[in-house]
Amino acid sequence: MKLDNMNVMLDLETLGKGSRACIISIGAVSFNSDGILSTFYERVDEESCVAAGLEIDASTVMWWMKQSDAARAALTGTAGMSLTHALARFTMWCPEETAVWGNGATFDNVILSNAYEAVNLKKPWPYWGDRCYRTVKALHPDVKADPFAGTAHNALDDAIHQARHLIKIANA
Numbered sequence: 001m002k003l004d005n006m007n008v009m010l011d012l013e014t015l016g017k018g019s020r021a022c023i024i025s026i027g028a029v030s031f032n033s034d035g036i037l038s039t040f041y042e043r044v045d046e047e048s049c050v051a052a053g054l055e056i057d058a059s060t061v062m063w064w065m066k067q068s069d070a071a072r073a074a075l076t077g078t079a080g081m082s083l084t085h086a087l088a089r090f091t092m093w094c095p096e097e098t099a100v101w102g103n104g105a106t107f108d109n110v111i112l113s114n115a116y117e118a119v120n121l122k123k124p125w126p127y128w129g130d131r132c133y134r135t136v137k138a139l140h141p142d143v144k145a146d147p148f149a150g151t152a153h154n155a156l157d158d159a160i161h162q163a164r165h166l167i168k169i170a171n172a
Contacts, residue, residue, distance in 0.1 A: 001136070003033045003170045006098045008125070009133065009163035010108045011155045012073050015046060015064070016057035019110045022049040025074045026086060026112070027155025030095055032164045033170055040093045041156040043080035052083050052118040071153035084119045087112075094124040101131040103162055133162050136169060143169045 010028045014021035028040040041155075050056065064075055080086070090112075102108030109130045116123040145165035150157030 001166070001170045001172075003022060003031075005032055007031050007131075007163075007165065007166075008094060008096045008098050008100045009159045010100055010102050010112065011159040011162065012108045012111055013155045014060065014111060015049075016055050016060050018055060018057065019106065020053065020055050020114050021060075021111050022046055022054040022056045022082065023083065023086075023111065023115055025155040026090055027157070027159040028090070028094070029107060029156075029159050029163045030098070031167060033167060035167065036057070036160065036163055038093075039156060039160070040090060042086040042089055043074065043078055044086045045080035045082055048082040049115070050079075052115070054083070054115060054118060067153055068151070072153040073151075074104070074154060083115060084121065087116055087119060087121050091121065091124040096124070097129070098125055099129045099131045100125045101133045101162070101166065103132075104134045105132040105156075123125075133166055140169045140172065143172045 007027050008030050012023055014023050015027040016022055021045045026042050030037045100109055111125050148161050
């Protein structure tokens with residue numbers, strides 16, 4: 001498998017499972033076949049998400065309550081910026097004409113696209129740039145990911161782990 005010149009691995013932490021889930025953090029890394037090039041992380045204010053029409057799911061909130069203290073820091077740590085501001089910062093960071101990988105064909109990319117629509121901003125990647133890491137991972141079960149480093153369910157740590165695994169698959 002060959003990776004395009006520029007790619008972004010996206011990981012969201014949310015308060016829901018649906019396509020209009022409330023986003024609590026955005027983690028992303030830009031990368032190519034040689035490795036990770038840059039990182040992005042923003043904590044998002046939940047109230048601004050709800051005001052934009054994004055949704056909170058009670059079962060997901062309960063799931064978060066069972067996660068580690070380090071993972072829950074995404075909910076209780078530093079105050080987040082408004083959804084509009086976080087998305088504007090992501091747009092400034094995201095390389096143009098890039099492939100954006102999410103962990104699931106109907107999760108990260110769809111939720112972030114819907115968030116852009118909810119606040120009337122244009123998403124920074126083209127419709128043909130959506131990619132699914134979970135699908136590629138399933139097609140290459142022989143290429144194992146390296147041990148996880150960092151905090152599980154931290155959007156940036158998850159994005160780094162997923163990008164490193166995808167690079168490993170591409171270079172296998």
